[in-house]
Amino acid sequence: MFSLALKNILFYKGRSLTTFLLTFVSTILFVVYVSMMDGSHKSMLENALNIYTGAIEIYKKGYRDIGGNEYYIDDVSSITKKLSRVDGVKSFSSRYETYGLLSTEEYASASMIAGIEPLKEREISSISKALVDGLFLDENSKNCLYMGDGLVKRLKIKLNDEVAFIGAANDDSFAADIFKLCGIFKTGSFEFDSTVSFITKTYFDELMLSNNKASYITLKIDNLENVDRVNKDITKLLNDEELESLTWKTLMKTMVEAMEVDSIFGYISLALFLIVIFFVIMIYGFINISSRIKEFGVLTSIGLSNSNIMKLIFYEIFILTSLAVIFATPIASYICYYYSLNPIVIDGISDMYKDYGIISDEIPFDFSLFTIGWNISLIYILNILSVIYPYFYIKSFTPIEAIRHV
Amino acid sequence: MFKLILKMAWKNSFLRLSRTLLVIIMIAVSMSMMLGIQGLYDGMAENMIDKSKRSDSGDISIFAKDYRIERDIKNIIKDASSIKKKIEILDGVEAVVLRLSADGLISTARKSSFSIIRGIELKDEEKFGRFSEFLKGGELNLSKRSAIIGIELAKTLKLRLGSKVIFSTQDSSGEINSIALRVRGIVQTTNISLDKNTIYVDKQILHKFLSVDETYATQISILSKNKELLSKLKQEYPSLDIKSFFELQPMMKMMQDMMIIFNSITFFIVMLVVFIGILGVMYVSILDRVREFGIMLGIGMEYKYIRTQIILESVIVSFIGYLLGAILGVAVLLYLNQYGLNLSSFADALESWGMETVLYAAIKVSYFSSTFFAIITAAILSVWIPLRKIKKLNPVEVIKAEK
Numbered sequence: 001m002f003s004l005a006l007k008n009i010l011f012y013k014g015r016s017l018t019t020f021l022l023t024f025v026s027t028i029l030f031v032v033y034v035s036m037m038d039g040s041h042k043s044m045l046e047n048a049l050n051i052y053t054g055a056i057e058i059y060k061k062g063y064r065d066i067g068g069n070e071y072y073i074d075d076v077s078s079i080t081k082k083l084s085r086v087d088g089v090k091s092f093s094s095r096y097e098t099y100g101l102l103s104t105e106e107y108a109s110a111s112m113i114a115g116i117e118p119l120k121e122r123e124i125s126s127i128s129k130a131l132v133d134g135l136f137l138d139e140n141s142k143n144c145l146y147m148g149d150g151l152v153k154r155l156k157i158k159l160n161d162e163v164a165f166i167g168a169a170n171d172d173s174f175a176a177d178i179f180k181l182c183g184i185f186k187t188g189s190f191e192f193d194s195t196v197s198f199i200t201k202t203y204f205d206e207l208m209l210s211n212n213k214a215s216y217i218t219l220k221i222d223n224l225e226n227v228d229r230v231n232k233d234i235t236k237l238l239n240d241e242e243l244e245s246l247t248w249k250t251l252m253k254t255m256v257e258a259m260e261v262d263s264i265f266g267y268i269s270l271a272l273f274l275i276v277i278f279f280v281i282m283i284y285g286f287i288n289i290s291s292r293i294k295e296f297g298v299l300t301s302i303g304l305s306n307s308n309i310m311k312l313i314f315y316e317i318f319i320l321t322s323l324a325v326i327f328a329t330p331i332a333s334y335i336c337y338y339y340s341l342n343p344i345v346i347d348g349i350s351d352m353y354k355d356y357g358i359i360s361d362e363i364p365f366d367f368s369l370f371t372i373g374w375n376i377s378l379i380y381i382l383n384i385l386s387v388i389y390p391y392f393y394i395k396s397f398t399p400i401e402a403i404r405h406v
Numbered sequence: 407m408f409k410l411i412l413k414m415a416w417k418n419s420f421l422r423l424s425r426t427l428l429v430i431i432m433i434a435v436s437m438s439m440m441l442g443i444q445g446l447y448d449g450m451a452e453n454m455i456d457k458s459k460r461s462d463s464g465d466i467s468i469f470a471k472d473y474r475i476e477r478d479i480k481n482i483i484k485d486a487s488s489i490k491k492k493i494e495i496l497d498g499v500e501a502v503v504l505r506l507s508a509d510g511l512i513s514t515a516r517k518s519s520f521s522i523i524r525g526i527e528l529k530d531e532e533k534f535g536r537f538s539e540f541l542k543g544g545e546l547n548l549s550k551r552s553a554i555i556g557i558e559l560a561k562t563l564k565l566r567l568g569s570k571v572i573f574s575t576q577d578s579s580g581e582i583n584s585i586a587l588r589v590r591g592i593v594q595t596t597n598i599s600l601d602k603n604t605i606y607v608d609k610q611i612l613h614k615f616l617s618v619d620e621t622y623a624t625q626i627s628i629l630s631k632n633k634e635l636l637s638k639l640k641q642e643y644p645s646l647d648i649k650s651f652f653e654l655q656p657m658m659k660m661m662q663d664m665m666i667i668f669n670s671i672t673f674f675i676v677m678l679v680v681f682i683g684i685l686g687v688m689y690v691s692i693l694d695r696v697r698e699f700g701i702m703l704g705i706g707m708e709y710k711y712i713r714t715q716i717i718l719e720s721v722i723v724s725f726i727g728y729l730l731g732a733i734l735g736v737a738v739l740l741y742l743n744q745y746g747l748n749l750s751s752f753a754d755a756l757e758s759w760g761m762e763t764v765l766y767a768a769i770k771v772s773y774f775s776s777t778f779f780a781i782i783t784a785a786i787l788s789v790w791i792p793l794r795k796i797k798k799l800n801p802v803e804v805i806k807a808e809k
Contacts, residue, residue, distance in 0.1 A: 018686065022679070066564060068516030099518030101511050101574055101582065107478070108576040110511030110520040154477075154509075166582075167518075191602075195520045257755030264749075269672065272439045276676050279432035280683040286428060287690045393424060 001308060005315035008292075015288040016320055019281050023324035023383060026277045030270060031332035031375045032365075037266045039340060039366035041259040048255060049248055050126040051187045052196075054092075054218030056231050058238070058245045063215065069170050072096070072213045073243070079217060082237050088222050088230040093120035094214035096201055100167025100175075102155060109154045111147075112196050113165065115204030124220045127185055127198065134159045134183035141200045144182035150194030152184050159184070170210040177207050224248075274382060282386035285317065289390040296394050297402025306395055313387050313394075321383040325376055333372055339365035411711055415718035422691065426723055429687050433680055433727025437777055438734035440676050444669050445739045445767035446747060451665045452768050454596060454761065455651075455658050460535025461595035463654045464501075464627035466636055469647040473624060479508055479578050479616055483646065486623035493639070498632025501534040503527070504623035506612050510575025512605060517563045522603045523573050525612030534629060537593075543567060544591035548608040553587035556601040557594040557757060565589050573605060577617045585615050596762055673780070681784035685791070688720050692792035699796050700804030709797060716789050716796070724785035732774055742767035 009016045049055060058079065063071035073079065076094045083092050096115035101108055118137040122128045127146075128136040137146050145163060157163060161181050169175035179199065186193055205211045221230050227247045234245045249256055289296075296309060304312075343364035394402075420426055459465060468489070473481040483489065490502050505526055512521035528546055531537035538546055542557055544567040555565060565571065567589055574584040587607060595601055613620050628635070639648050652659040692699075699712055746764035749756060753763045 014686075014689075018682065022682070066516060067514075071516075099511060099513065099520075103576070103582065106580060108582055109509060110518070110574075112520075254754045257752045261749060261752045261755055268443060269668075272436065272443060272672065273675060273679075275439065276432065276436040276679045276683075279428070279435065280679055280686070283425070283428050283432060283683050284686050287425060287686055290422070290425065291690065291694075 001311045002315050005312055005319060008312075008316055009319055012288050015284045018284050019317070019320045019383075020324045022277050022281055023321050023379060024328045026274060027325055027328035027376065027379050028332045028335075029273060030379060031329070031372055032335050033266065033270055034371055034375055035332075035336035035365040035367065036339075036363065037263060038368070038371060039336075039343075039364045041262065042366055043343075043362070043364050044259065045248075045252070045255065047188075048252060049224075051130075051189055051192060052125050052127065053248060053251055054124060055221045055224055055227055055248050056219040056234065056245060057251055058217040058219070058234070058243055059215075061242055061244050069168075069172060072170065072210065072215060073217065074213060076212050076214045076217065079238065079243070083217070083219065083234065086230065086233050086237060088226050088233070090220045090222050091120060091123040092217055092219040093117045093124050094201065094217045096204060096208065096210050096213065097215040098167055098208065100165050102151070102179075102197065103164045103166075104155050104157055104161070107155050109151060110195070111151055113145075113167065113204070114196065114198050115201035115208070115210070116198050117201050121198075124218060127187065130185040130187045132184050132186045134181070136183050136185075137198060137200050139200060139202065141182060142203050143177060143179045144199065145179040146183040146185060146198040147181055148193035148196050149184050149186040150190065151197060152181070154194065157181055167208075169208045170213060173209075175207050175209075274378075278382050278386055281383060282389060285313075285387050286390045286393065289313065289387075289394055293394065293397060293402045297397065297399050297404075301399040301403065309394060310391055313391050314384065317383050317387045318380075321380055325379065329372065329376060333367070336365045336372070337367045339363075340367040407711065408714075411715045412718060415715045415722060418691075418695075418715070419719045419722045422694075425687055425691070429683060429723055430727040430730060432683050433724060433781060434730035434734055436676050436680055437728065437731030437781070438738050440672060441731075441735035441773050441777070442738040442742060442767065443672065444773055445769060446742055446765060447665050447669060448770070449742070449766045449768035450761065451658075451662050453766065455655075455662065457540075457596045458655060458658060459629070459651055461537075461540060461597045461600055462627065463649075463651050464503075464534065464629045465651050466628040466630065466639065467649055467651075467654055468626040468628070468639070468643065469624065469649075471645060471647050474647060477507075477509055479576070479618065479624070482506075482618065482622045482624055483626060484619070484622055486626055487621040489643065490623075490626060493626070493628055496630075496632075496635065496638070498630045498635060500629040500631070501530075502629075503530045503534045503627050504609070505625045505627065506609055506616070506618065506622065507624045508575045508612075508616055510573055512559070512563065513572045513574070514563050514565065514569065519559065519562050520603065521559060521573065521605055523575065523612060524600075524604050524606050525609035526606050527609050534627065540593040540595045542592045542594045544589070547590040548606065548611075551585070551587050551607075551611065552590040554591040554593055554606040555589050556604045557592055558598075558602040559605065560589070560592050562602075565592075567592070571605070575616075577615065579617055583615060585611075594757065594762075596757075601757070673776070677780045677784055680781065681788055684720060684724060684784055685788035687723075688716070688788050689792050691719070692716060692789070692796065696796075696799065696804055700799055700801045703799060704801035704805060712796060713793055716793060717786055720785040720789045721782060724781050728778055728781045731777070735773070736769075739767050739769045739773075743769055 058073070060071050060073050073094070080092060080094065083089055094117065097112055099110060099112050102111045116137070118128075118139060118141065132149060137144055155163065159181055163179050163181060164176070165179055166174065166176045205213070221227060227249070231245050231247045238245065300309065343362035345361050346363065347361055468483065470481040470483050486504050490504055493499055493502050503526070505524055507522055507524045509520070509522050512519055526548070528537065528548055544554075546554065548554065553571070563571070569589045571587050571589065572584050573587060574582060577583045587605065593606070610620065613622070636648065636650050702712060703709065743766055746766040748764050750763040756763050
């Protein structure tokens with residue numbers, strides 16, 4: 001059957017070539033499109049996780065939903081001691097966040113001030129790498145502020161200028177101090193750079209009366225894919241009903257949902273192309289088979305069963321699909337691989353979409369053998385489905401009807 | 407003669423019914439899907455642009471020269487009220503609003519966030535952008551110290567109707583001032599920067615709070631279809647920063663352009679594949695009947711009649727496919743236009759991206775006219791190669807060969 005199928009493919013060149021070309025094009029289109037979509041999503045996620053949000057964060061229950069001074073973590077040191085025993089945790093750090101008003105003699109602006117542990121923060125987030133001027137914080141930075149460049153512009157200040165801070169301390173009293181601008185960062189995230197400032201937590205704790213307290217503890221883990229397992233271990237180890245340990249999937253629910261919506265639209269568009277191509281492959285298969293009714297009549301009358309006919313048709317489409325896939329996959333894979341290392345750059349796209357959290361002009365592709373594998377499998381399934389109707393059409397003829405067919 | 411050719415073309419079109427039906431279904435399914443996707447994407451873009459215009463910049467917005475670079479109360483339009491009056495009487499102007507805005511800190515008893523306070527006059531905003539349509543909860547009430555808040559800011563601060571907030575900012579003299587406000591309404595404009603940051607208060611209250619003269623404004627927005635208006639205003643007020651909607655929202659322009667490019671590429675690819683489908687069927691259909699055409703030429707029928715018949719066959723099949731596709735397409739578009747595509751399970755993401763949770767499709771006549779043109783062109787082009795074969799036929803040889 002296999003060699004007969006091969007002969008038929010070579011004999012009916014028109015149908016073979018059309019099926020081959022359409023399958024070839026749809027394989028490349030499908031693999032490259034999915035790779036681009038997945039790549040841009042991964043990049044958005046990685047950028048967001050690198051900047052500030054941890055893979056896992058530990059909160060006191062109620063902090064995220066209600067907020068307020070009673071929802072800060074009270075005993076940070078006892079929790080961090082336990083965390084160092086969890087397998088898969090790379091590093092962790094506590095942060096104390098509050099909103100306050102920063103003002104100079106002429107200008108004022110609201111800002112989120114975060115008290116951080118500079119040494120640990122270097123390992124966990126990329127805020128230290130986002131330095132554009134001055135210095136990042138260290139444990140002795142005291143009242144030094146590390147401020148987003150958007151906020152610096154808004155306050156019209158330069159390095160070493162003083163900024164007055166007014167906010168609410170952890171005991172609900174007023175907290176006020178004079179800070180000094182020591183460093184400026186730019187992550188590329190418009191909102192983040194326009195609203196956030198950092199200060200050394202030890203200094204900030206004295207001002208805010210928040211010693212051994214934190215808004216949350218942020219964690220970096222060895223492998224993002226193990227996040228659920230590590231989170232489970234942490235929850236078990238903490239064994240505290242007042243605390244909640246959340247993964248990035250919950251912390252960045254909005255972004256995860258946004259990527260899902262984007263994928264839905266992407267797949268809808270892809271489905272249109274694939275359905276049209278599926279129809280054309282089916283039409284060519286049908287035309288080919290309907291012009292061979294006599295041949296099938298002869299084959300069945302000399303003893304071939306329906307399952308043999310099915311095998312023959314299946315082999316034909318399988319060989320054609322395989323040939324197209326063999327040629328298309330290396331090309332598509334190379335495109336994905338190349339652009340995963342050398343992302344497409346669209347100048348100005350991050351500036352244009354800054355409100356949407358896009359922080360880079362680069363659109364990297366994702367190179368995943370698993371994804372390429374399921375993309376190709378779908379092409380095989382579609383092509384095989386396309387011969388089902390032609391098969392049933394053939395089956396509707398008796399051998400005599402088929403032989404007499406004109 | 408034409409009647410006879412038409413009759414023959416009609417009958418031949420359905421000679422191989424299964425084959426013809428497959429082509430018709432292919433055209434109908436691909437066309438209706440394509441129309442649905444085009445309509446949905448266009449509807450999404452148009453909706454965002456429309457709401458962005460109505461909630462904020464209108465077709466044209468005017469600012470003080472440096473306001474957009476330095477959003478400071480010092481950069482304010484001083485004679486805004488008189489400018490508004492002058493613009494209102496210009497040809498083609500539908501509505502004009504004045505707004506006063508300031509950046510600051512909004513705090514509840516538990517949370518704080520960066521925010522923009524915007525002083526508006528509800529009556530003017532209603533006329534300008536049907537502001538009441540943005541209301542998601544509560545009422546449009548800015549009396550006394552009532553405030554209306556953007557939906558994303560309300561989520562960030564966990565605010566509900568009746569919640570009390572404190573807004574602090576610098577007034578015009580540089581002093582830090584605070585005002586207590588009560589949330590009476592929550593709005594969703596689908597304009598991200600407004601929904602994430604803005605709290606709306608009565609303009610007069612904000613004027614007093616910021617110690618700013620009542621004739622001043624930070625923004626004058628104009629709704630107008632008059633295309634000459636922008637250049638006219640630029641000439642009239644050279645000291646002000648006057649921008650069109652797309653100059654202020656380049657992202658929207660880019661989004662609109664990308665939708666056009668995406669829809670055009672989709673259209674081209676789908677029509678190309680449809681063309682390949684029709685070509686295959688017509689080619690085989692003609693080759694099957696070479697002897698028939700040979701006989702027709704042999705008994706004296708001119709080539710041009712055969713050509714017309716073949717073209718008609720292709721056009722008939724394609725036109726039926728188009729008709730079915732148009733009916734299905736209208737049904738899909740009407741459904742999506744009326745009921746929309748409900749993506750409320752992704753509400754957080756869509757709202758944070760400035761989109762509605764139910765996406766409604768646009769319906770344009772151009773969808774159907776351009777598809778009609780493309781399908782008929784594909785139908786005519788698809789018989790071009792087989793016709794060349796027929797033209798070269800030697801009737802005697804063909805009849806003999808087939809025997």
